[in-house]
Amino acid sequence: MKDLKEKLMEYEVVIGLEVHAELTTNSKIYCNCATRFGGEPNTRCCPVCTGMPGALPVLNKKVVEYAVKAGLATNCSITRYSRQDRKNYFYPDLPKAYQTSQQDRPLCTNGYLEIEVDGLLKKVGIHRIHIEEDAGKLIHNESGNNTLIDYNRCGVPLIEIVTRPELNSSAEVKVFIEKLKAILEYTEVSDCKMQEGSLRVDINLSVRPKGESTLGNRTEIKNLNSISAIVRAIEYEAKRQIDEVKKGRKIIQETRRWDDEKGVSFPMREKNETVDYRFFPEPDLCPIIIDEAWLNEIKSSVPELPDERKNRIIAEYKLPEYDANFITGSKTLADYFEKAACKSKNPKAISNWLMGDLSKKLKENNVEITNIPVTPENLAKLVEFIDSGVISGKIAKQVFEIMWVTSGDPAEIIENKGLRVINDADEIRKVVIKVFEENPKAIEDIRKGKEKSIGFLIGQVMRKTNGKAAPDIANQLIRKELDRYFDS
């Protein structure tokens, strides 16, 4: 790491991204087939999406609306007269031998996202967003030594978001992608499930000596599908290129594949200058004309975006910026927070639970927050029980564990398991006396001035009450009892 930092001092890394996001429309871009992930191979297709002779595409209007929504949410200009083009190339997963995409007149252009890295704000330009169709999937059948093709994914709508080469580190890329993901989730344009491939990132990376203005030869790393892979791939590639340049070698313009297990990338195929997709306007589809009324309709469907929500949450719930940032990083997390916080007098405590125990649980169990047994209402109740002294923070963790398993109401759990804090001084005094009787040595130690042993006594009281004794009362009573002891 130190080594890399030194190198980065002399060289600047320049990164541009191409992000492909599958849209959450119900049907495909040019036919009525369902877009849902998975399914038996070749059960979600028809003559249109499998490019049978004579079949014709009909554009799903929702795809345009989703793409424009994404454009509006990333500060893009919306193209009012847009067009679709054919990108011609042969591959078995592409049944028409061309991908219908957009070349000259993409739906959205010239946007930006603002990111914050190490306290510094930075605008990252978005060059364009266009719509296109996804391809099928090849399944290599090792035992049969053949390749099978599943066309279910063929024709699933995608947007491709192309940034300007304005990112300069893996940290910036990470923040940018997290922010972009949040925006696409907020606008419900894509579910951004990277592990299912509904968000895929290509990285274009080059290096140049600091201060240089022309770009170096770039390499492209395709189809990265986790943020950690993206970060690692960038760091590896930056180091590789800088090492090459330092050795006086030229960077070969090429496409590389990242092997996440081995942590290395290697050349895929050479992207020489002769690759020509022979783009031309798709004659089977009409131009997309977005009039004022339609644009306004789409505009009005853009919901509150992450930054707006963050600011509102800071103002409304008095959360620290750090907390608000964390919570609004995901729409579903923010939804959960607001559902709990609006029922609570202590939103900060809710936020602590979300950032702490709850996040840990989500990670451990690999589940979505929309799918957990602990409802926001119950979490708010739990916080309320802590704040009103019904249970201690430590007990609350126990209650939470039970809630996670049984999806129970915390009030019932506390009652049934008898977890309520003991506030009754007489009851606690009985325990204290018992502890004193059983631990004469500790008391002797205290008499000799070993104050630490007081803590031991408190611990014993808590143990005997299963942690339920109100700690302040226990403390008070122990001191009173000690005084009595030493006086006698």
Place this chain on the structure above:
Amino acid sequence: MDLTRLTISEALEKIKNKEISIIELVRSYLKQIENLNKTIGAYITVCREDCERMGPILQEKLDCGENIPLAGIPMALSDNIITRGVLTTCASKMLHNFIPQYDSTVNEKLRHSGAILLGKLNMDEFSIGSSNENSYFGPVKNPWDPERVPGGSCGGAAAAVAANMACFALGSDACGSVRQPSSFCGVVGLKPTYGLISRYGLIAFASSLEQIGPITRTVEDCAIVLNAIAGYDPKDSTSANIKHPDYTAFLKDNIKGLKIGLPKEYIEKGLQKEIKQKLCEALTVFESMGAVVEEISIPMTKYAIPAYYIIASAEASSNLARYDGIRYGYRAEDCESLEELYKKTRSEGFGFEVKRTIMLGAYFISRNCYDSYYKKALKVRRLISEDFKKAFNDIDVIITPTVPKTAFKTGRKDDPIQMCMSNIYTVSANLAGLCAISIPHGTDCNGLPVGLQLIGKPFDEGTLIRAAYAFEKNT
């Protein structure tokens, strides 16, 4: 009585009056096909069993009083029109075994109208050609003279209708592929306005130019078929969302005051003398009926063929890329790699003209040629459209010969320029999105049919039909 000589309207009338039965009619066509197809080669596939099965079913429905507009009319479709469950080859080895599991909109419409599919018609492979000699299934012969070509690409369709092997046929017209063979074979051929008829299920050659069109023996039949197949189709984004009129309402023998334009560029060099003569006669006929003939100018005419060639081959190169041997159709054997499979399949599956078109088309849209060829061709196309738009400000229809020469002898297919020139009068209607009809107008000294073309404004098929009908009645 030879039932195959009946026009659609005559046959419908006789079926309605129970003078003939549907199955009788269908069988006489099947017989005619059996007798002639060996020499003419119009059919690739004949649907005998389906015809025998459908005949009685339709007869029964009709006898029950159901309203079926084309009940029992035997027709045939060019083999680039998808027919569910019936071999659809595009006259190519590439699709020699392709039986679609879905249907074209026109076939669906015709089925619902009660028309009976006799079979699938020969054509130039993937619509590429003007003489119907580029077919994997062998050439089609002109019924008027088997030494001569029937025209193309829908030569089979025109020959079948001319030789009474079908009551009507549908072909597709990208530059004249319905009108030129109709002229060569002495039948009526209509190229409707782009967008009037759904292209869903038309195996694409030049998507932005081609329209399905009827080939019939009379103008009245043309109107009847057009009624059955026209109309908006949500499955075709380029189909026009408009309500079309009843075209038979235009079958009126009255064109008084009709303004007819004659483009001066169309009667210059290269025009066969007799065809020029015929054109003059036609003008006289029209004038005698009260029409007014004016000279007009379409200055961009001379660029129409090259512009067409660039656009059509560019689109074809992309449209035909999907035939790769992976999913259906012809697949080369013993291939070691994917690349070899692609190369061998496409080398062996496509005929020469198709490969030439694909190569040229790919070149025209390659990165370095796009601006100087493809983009320029689009510009020419726009200018031609403007020429016509201007002309149509003052006139109702344009009159031209359909082709500069009558049907030529077979064996000249290796002269692509000559092939293209036979579409010189027809191609502009495709570039400009207009409608146009070719109607028979007598014969030349060799006894070969001469055709007359009328070009109309977009979606003004009604006027074309009115003028063509009046002309037919008065010649």
